[in-house]
Amino acid sequence: MQDFLDGLIEQGTFGHAPAQVVYAIGIVAVAAIVIFGFVLNVAGVTTFIERRVWARIQSRIGPNRVGPQGILQWLADGIKLLMKEEVIPAQADPRLFKLAPYVVTMGFVAAFVAIPFSSALVAADLNVGILYITAVTSLVVVGILMAGWASNNKWSLIGGIRAAAQIVSYEIPAALSIFPIVLITGTLSTQGIIRAQGWAPWSWFLFYNPFTFVAFWILFTALLAEGNRTPFDLPEAESELVAGFVTEYSGARYLFFFLVEWGNLYVISAVLVTLFLGGWQVPFALSDHPVVRNLLQFLTFFAKAYFGVILMMWIRATLPRIRVDQLMSTCWKYLVPIAFANFVGTAVWVAIWPNGNRPVWYLMTAGGFALLGYFFYRVGFHLRRSGAQLLLSPFS
Amino acid sequence: MSLAGFEVEVEQVGQSGLETEEMTLNMGPQHPSTHGVLRFVVKADGEVMRQAIPDVGYLHRSIEKISEKVGYHGFMPYTDRVDYVAAMFCNQGWGMVSEKLGGIAVPKRGEYCRVIAAELNRIASHLLSVGTMVLDIGAITPFFHAFREREKINDLLEELCGARLTYNYMRIGGVAWDLPPGYAEKVTAFLDRFEPMLEEYDDLISANALYVGRCAGVAVVSAEEAVNYNLVGPNLRASGVRYDVRRDEPYSVYPELEFDVPVGPGAHGVLGDSYARYAVRIREMTESIKILRQCFRQMPDGPVIAKVPRKFKPPAGDAYIRVESARGDMGWYAVSDGTEYPYRCKVRTGSFAAMAIIDKLSQGLMLADLVTVIASLDIVAPEVDR
Amino acid sequence: MATSFATYLRNIFDTAATVFEGMAVTCSHFVRRPSTVQYPDRTAVRVQDTLPFRYRGILEVDLEICTGCLACERACPIDCIVIDAPKDKQTRQMLLTRFDIDIAKCMYCGLCSEPCPTGAIHHTPEFEGADFSLESMVRRYVKEPVAAYKPKKVETDPVVAPILERGMRYLEEFASPDGGPTPAEPDEAESAA
Numbered sequence: 001m002q003d004f005l006d007g008l009i010e011q012g013t014f015g016h017a018p019a020q021v022v023y024a025i026g027i028v029a030v031a032a033i034v035i036f037g038f039v040l041n042v043a044g045v046t047t048f049i050e051r052r053v054w055a056r057i058q059s060r061i062g063p064n065r066v067g068p069q070g071i072l073q074w075l076a077d078g079i080k081l082l083m084k085e086e087v088i089p090a091q092a093d094p095r096l097f098k099l100a101p102y103v104v105t106m107g108f109v110a111a112f113v114a115i116p117f118s119s120a121l122v123a124a125d126l127n128v129g130i131l132y133i134t135a136v137t138s139l140v141v142v143g144i145l146m147a148g149w150a151s152n153n154k155w156s157l158i159g160g161i162r163a164a165a166q167i168v169s170y171e172i173p174a175a176l177s178i179f180p181i182v183l184i185t186g187t188l189s190t191q192g193i194i195r196a197q198g199w200a201p202w203s204w205f206l207f208y209n210p211f212t213f214v215a216f217w218i219l220f221t222a223l224l225a226e227g228n229r230t231p232f233d234l235p236e237a238e239s240e241l242v243a244g245f246v247t248e249y250s251g252a253r254y255l256f257f258f259l260v261e262w263g264n265l266y267v268i269s270a271v272l273v274t275l276f277l278g279g280w281q282v283p284f285a286l287s288d289h290p291v292v293r294n295l296l297q298f299l300t301f302f303a304k305a306y307f308g309v310i311l312m313m314w315i316r317a318t319l320p321r322i323r324v325d326q327l328m329s330t331c332w333k334y335l336v337p338i339a340f341a342n343f344v345g346t347a348v349w350v351a352i353w354p355n356g357n358r359p360v361w362y363l364m365t366a367g368g369f370a371l372l373g374y375f376f377y378r379v380g381f382h383l384r385r386s387g388a389q390l391l392l393s394p395f396s
Numbered sequence: 397m398s399l400a401g402f403e404v405e406v407e408q409v410g411q412s413g414l415e416t417e418e419m420t421l422n423m424g425p426q427h428p429s430t431h432g433v434l435r436f437v438v439k440a441d442g443e444v445m446r447q448a449i450p451d452v453g454y455l456h457r458s459i460e461k462i463s464e465k466v467g468y469h470g471f472m473p474y475t476d477r478v479d480y481v482a483a484m485f486c487n488q489g490w491g492m493v494s495e496k497l498g499g500i501a502v503p504k505r506g507e508y509c510r511v512i513a514a515e516l517n518r519i520a521s522h523l524l525s526v527g528t529m530v531l532d533i534g535a536i537t538p539f540f541h542a543f544r545e546r547e548k549i550n551d552l553l554e555e556l557c558g559a560r561l562t563y564n565y566m567r568i569g570g571v572a573w574d575l576p577p578g579y580a581e582k583v584t585a586f587l588d589r590f591e592p593m594l595e596e597y598d599d600l601i602s603a604n605a606l607y608v609g610r611c612a613g614v615a616v617v618s619a620e621e622a623v624n625y626n627l628v629g630p631n632l633r634a635s636g637v638r639y640d641v642r643r644d645e646p647y648s649v650y651p652e653l654e655f656d657v658p659v660g661p662g663a664h665g666v667l668g669d670s671y672a673r674y675a676v677r678i679r680e681m682t683e684s685i686k687i688l689r690q691c692f693r694q695m696p697d698g699p700v701i702a703k704v705p706r707k708f709k710p711p712a713g714d715a716y717i718r719v720e721s722a723r724g725d726m727g728w729y730a731v732s733d734g735t736e737y738p739y740r741c742k743v744r745t746g747s748f749a750a751m752a753i754i755d756k757l758s759q760g761l762m763l764a765d766l767v768t769v770i771a772s773l774d775i776v777a778p779e780v781d782r
Numbered sequence: 783m784a785t786s787f788a789t790y791l792r793n794i795f796d797t798a799a800t801v802f803e804g805m806a807v808t809c810s811h812f813v814r815r816p817s818t819v820q821y822p823d824r825t826a827v828r829v830q831d832t833l834p835f836r837y838r839g840i841l842e843v844d845l846e847i848c849t850g851c852l853a854c855e856r857a858c859p860i861d862c863i864v865i866d867a868p869k870d871k872q873t874r875q876m877l878l879t880r881f882d883i884d885i886a887k888c889m890y891c892g893l894c895s896e897p898c899p900t901g902a903i904h905h906t907p908e909f910e911g912a913d914f915s916l917e918s919m920v921r922r923y924v925k926e927p928v929a930a931y932k933p934k935k936v937e938t939d940p941v942v943a944p945i946l947e948r949g950m951r952y953l954e955e956f957a958s959p960d961g962g963p964t965p966a967e968p969d970e971a972e973s974a975a
Contacts, residue, residue: 057808058540060818154421158443158763230534231606234764318600318808319801320607321534323764324443334794378806382599383813385592391815470859473891506957537808544817558836558905564891572896573836574957600807605797703959706897 002124030123034112043263044074050262050313052394057317069395078255086251089152096150100143101249101256107139108260108267115270116190118280118297120290129190130178133271134171137226140260141167144235147257148245159244162324163235167226169331174222176339177215180346181205181275184212184356194279199300206276207364208356211345216276218339223268225327228261230316234324236261269308270301277304418446423766425454431528431770432777436754440763448758448766450751455781463730463741468494468568468708471741476562478743479779481524484510484517485721487566489728489743492647492717494568497710497732506570506700507649512691513556513565514719515684516583519590520549521722522677522684529674529771530601533610538601545593548586555579568708570701580692587685594681602678603663611674612665615757615769622668625756626749629724630680631773633659634672641720653690655683670772677774709736723747723774747779833907836955838890840908841883843923844945848902850876850930854894862887863894863903867930876930885911886919896956900933901949 005026008014014022048063048070055062064070088097113136114129116122126132141164148160182188184205185196197204206216225232236244246257273279280297287293322330349357383390423436433454439446459478463471475490476483488510495502502510527542550560555576557565565571601607617627622635632639640657642650661667662675714731724746733739750773757769785793819825833839850867866880895904913919937943 053812054536056814056816057811058537059544059811059814060540060816061820064820154419162443233534314805314808314812317537318804319535320530320601320604320610322606323610323762325762326609334790375802375806375809378803379810382596382807382810386596386810386814387589387592389815390813392813466859470857470893473859473889473893503959537811541811547817554837555834556836558834558838558892559890562889562891564893569959570957572892572957573955576834576836596807600804603800604804605793605800699959700957701959 031109034123035109038117039109039112039263039266040259042266043259044078045071046262046265046309047077047258048074049310050316053310053313054317056394057314081255081258082252084251086253087248089248091152092248093150093152096146097248098253100147100150101253102143103146104140104143104260105256107137107143108264110136110139111267114190115267116194116274116280117301118294119191119194120294121298122191125189125191127192128188130182130188130193130271130275133190133267134175134178137264137267138167138171140226140264144245147249151245151248153248156245156247159235159247163228163245165324166228166232166235166327169328170222170225170232170335173218173331173335173339174226176336176343177219177222178275179343180212180215183343183346183350184208190274190279194274194281197278197281199278199281199283201278201368202362202365203281204276204278207361207368209346209349209360210364211342211349212276213364213368214338215342215346216272218335218342219275220272222331222335223271224312224315225331227264227268227312229265229312231319231321232327233316233321234327265309265312266305268312269305272308273301273304277308279304421763423448431775432780434751434770434775434777434780436766438758438763438766443762443764445758445761445763445766448754450754452748452751452780455777457782459782460741460743463738465737467736468710468738469706471738472567473562473564476564477778478782479721479723479726479745479747479776480561481776481778482517482521482722483561483563484514484565485719485726486743487563488514488648489717489719489721489726490730490741491566491568491570492719493715493728493730493741494708494710496715496717497713497730498568498704498708499710500569500702500704502570502648502702503699504649504696505574505698506702508691508695509571509575509700510566511649511653512575512583512688513553513563513571515687515691516549516553517563518684518722519681520546520553522681523549525722525771525774526597526674526677529768529774530607532767532771533607535601535604535607538597541593541597541600545590548590552579552583552586555582567701567704569704570699572701574700583688584692587688591682591685594678598678602675608664608671610764610768611671611772612669614670614765615761615772616666617668617753617757619668621753621756625753627724627753627773628746628749629721629774630673630676631724631746631750633657634661634676635668636660639725641718641725645718647717647719649691652694653687655687655690658683670768673772673774707736709734721746723776723779743782745779745782747773747775747777750775751780830907830909837907838892838905840885840890840906840911841888841894841903841921842906842908843881843883844902844904844949845878845881845923845928846902846942847900847931847946847949848878848881849899849933850878851899853897853899854903857893857897859891859893860887860889870929873929877927878924878930879927881923883921883923884919885921886916895952898949898953900931900946901952902931904949904952 002023005022009019009022051073052062052064052070062070063073066073066076088094111133113123114126114132116125144163144167145160148156148158148163151157181193185193187193187196201207205212207213228235234244236246246254249257280301282293282296282300286296419440419442421438421440423438425433425435435451435454437449437451439448457477459474462474466474472487472490475486478486491502491510494500523542523546527539527546531539553563553565554560556579557563557573565573617625617631617635619636622632622637627635628639636659638657638659641647642655643657658676658679660676661669661672665671710732712732712734714729716727716729718725718727720726725744726746727744729742729744731739731741754766754769754773758766761769822829830839850865852865852867855863855865862884864880864882865878867876867878869875870877890905892905895901898904911919931942937946
């Protein structure tokens, strides 16, 4: 982005305006485009798609009245929330209470700076991209704790404290699982990591070696915990704490928390796709023209990331939530030691085969596809046993 | 300080010089997971509970008193509301106690109709129980699958008696309607489709390691404790006590039917924990399927109701009977003074007794486990408060 | 508490395997036909037409065959039926001047339709009774005073006969200790089960 603006300044597009002013306006413009054009819409549509996905898994239909196939449901929900009265509890700490949603949103939106959409579309190709994303998403903890404390509600407090413990703990296995990739590519930059992969599954880091395969699942679990998603959604456990740390929030403030939770799904997925699933890589042969190629890359990245989002919705529909002490023991007794083992293993691997071990890479890919095949076999078994009618169309 | 009549102390619990306070939380009458309007005053030290004091009475509707005003026949629809999840058993209980008072014998086919309706209702009630249990623990999908099957049972019972929840199917002396034509085929077809669904349910959630981790070993009730605290039904059988009213004090046509009584721990966990209570219910559904198939094969022809005068005046006296409801041993006691209105009627329900053990079980459990305990004991508020 | 390495590995494998199986089940649900139907506009037929004959919906009274025996008013456990059936001084005939059913109070138990000798009061498959005013909850079935019905051995009136036939068919659904019901005299209806 900075190079692009520098080029425009040299061409004299902005007259004699000082560079700093151009940069400032550029930042605001990009932020506005990304946030209003992409982030909010994706977060909103994700709420709608989640409800439709859950409904099909639960043998029902889901919202389909507001607009064709219910596609405007999220807009209706958003407008409704904006129009609701914003209640602040009498004994609540007003400043913290009002500030919390913004802190949480800041932590979430700031992550989009380093998330690449295609090879040319990235707000800032930081050379510490992944580190930046990990650091900035931790800001969400501060907001959640503020929300839990400032609500003056014991249940919210418990929710907030659980969230803090959970997010802070799961930073460790998340970071440890990112390290193998950094070791392999030698760079923290998101674009750099994607460029080190290829378009085909057998050139994705997911199958690079058994250690990265396990690291993918550990990162997936840890990021689920960071995003407060089932099976780690204790902070907002509906059946225990009503709504956890957001119980006292209503109206626009609740909308912010809402958007952050669902938008976070996309961020989590984007991180996973960047690190392990080949990012926006498309076969070079598909097109030469930069605009078409970038468009294809954008679509590929978006499709992969959105598949990850649907996977997370699917997991939320399937699994129960685990208790706080089980959460802690999963993190510290299982995920951290295994992540360490992956880290050491990858370090040894890279030392032995600096350019990757191609046969193992292919073998792992074959194993991955075999696992996928077995999965669909089990799906078929359940379909046959239940004797149910099929309806493959997502529209109903 | 006094909280809802309970004396609550604020203690300073000090460990290594750190002064902490016990928190008193209110898991109030409006809560997404207390299975009706129940209230608990929870004294917790962080996440670990010290005590959970139940506060009942939010759903009290004076049903027992109403019996004194509406008479024996008129009270039958009210019994549906005593436990609306398993209403057939309440109907059966009131029918049986009135028949005992009045010395009326129910014809054989009527008894079979009663058992068919009751066992279908048992399956429906257990589906609701396990569905809401997994929902409280966080899995949202199996709840819908359980209710999808329950909807089919509701449709069957709607065909039988015209209503889906408050059946009012049984009358003093038998049942109100005979089975509609083609009913046996419909129910058998449903049972054939239902058994693989139960297996699918097991694959989805019963074996799930996360679910087992939440339930296994949580709130273990030993056999002695279960007997001392008056637990009944699946709660008692999960603790290892082999007592089922259908076997030990048989009534109706149960002596002619062959079925097992599931006792003991499930595939995971220990004897008497929440997972065992869940597993016993799942297995009981399979037994009910067996009973239903047998009933349809063995049913004789004949009338389904005995002749009972419209103004039913049983001789003065009292009677107590037990039925094995979905929630356990449900006792009905009626006192007659010779008029057509009972002098007093009393229901003894399993959920009311189960509330008493929650206080003891919750000591040392985490907050998240309180929900598991309530759900695994299958407490429904209408039964607790009547 | 120390777990052995074997148990540790077993836990990991169990978790992964059961989650895998659970995901397979939900994935299989994803491609199945949903079991719900969009109510009310996308149902194939009106729901009321799919309900079984015994369905206990909102009550209705066929005044043409009501004998004024008040058996339903006596049987109702919640006192939602109010009937005025005075004897007309001049014609010595029983008149029905009021027949109100409060459907908000009614608990749809069916105890009123059982003792009816002709099946005049019966449940319909109608269940949508929601309205905005409390007054609309009281259904008044008598518009102007009518004479009560006198049951005959064989009904010949072409208007009343089909109504009576439908009423008797409704009553036949109910079980009785001996055979089906006949349009009995009011006092006989009292002692029937």
